[in-house]
Amino acid sequence: MAEEQTAVQKMLGDFAPELVRLTDDVLFGEVWAGEGLSQRDRSLITVSVLVALYRADQLAFHLPKALENGVTKNELVEAITHIAFYAGWPNAMSAISQLKNIVESEPDSR
16 A cells, blocks of 8 residues: 655655655654654744744644644744744734634634
């Protein structure tokens, strides 16, 4: 039976196979699996950087992942609010709007 494809394989597998391999094997296979930080902490750090850099497209994946990894909605709201003062209000407003939509789309799981 064939292995189920990852999200990035489905999205870009035929178009950019080496980038997909690096994403799956190195980024998520090695970096995210490192023992130095918990998945929860990695998620909080990743979301913070993505908010600061105004990477809304990547936040669409990483905000729900952070919730799955144990970062609470309130912690994400607090982090985004804090980031607003260092990385800019538009960045924070965009991120908080995305988080609100994610949380409201599945209120029982958040």
